Amino acid sequence: MKLIEEVGELAEAIRKDERMKEDSIKGTIEEELSDVLYYTAMIANTYDIDLENVFKLKEKYNSKRYGFNIKIDK
Ligand SMILES: [Mg+2]
Known part of the structure; x- marks a missing residue:
C-alpha cells in the first residue's frame, strides 16, 4: 500500500x-x-525477486511484442 501512496505523491509532484x-x-x-x-x-525483496533479471526478461518480451529495443546491458 505504501507503494501506491508513493505513486500518488509522484503524480502530484x-x-x-x-x-x-x-x-x-x-x-x-x-x-x-x-x-x-x-x-x-x-x-521484490519480500518475494525474493531478482528485479534486474526480471527487467531484462520483460524488455525482451516487449521487444518481441512491440518491435522496439531498449539496450539496457553495457
Ligand atoms: Mg514520498
Whole structure:
C-alpha cells in the first residue's frame, strides 16, 4: 500500500512540476521517484525477486511484442 501512496505523491509532484533545487528534495519528483523505487525494491525483496533479471526478461518480451529495443546491458 505504501507503494501506491508513493505513486500518488509522484503524480502530484509531476503535476506541479516540483523539481529538486540544490539540497531541497522534499516533495519533488526526485524524492518521489526515489520513494517509488525504494518500495518497489522492498516488495521484490519480500518475494525474493531478482528485479534486474526480471527487467531484462520483460524488455525482451516487449521487444518481441512491440518491435522496439531498449539496450539496457553495457
Ligand atoms: Mg514520498
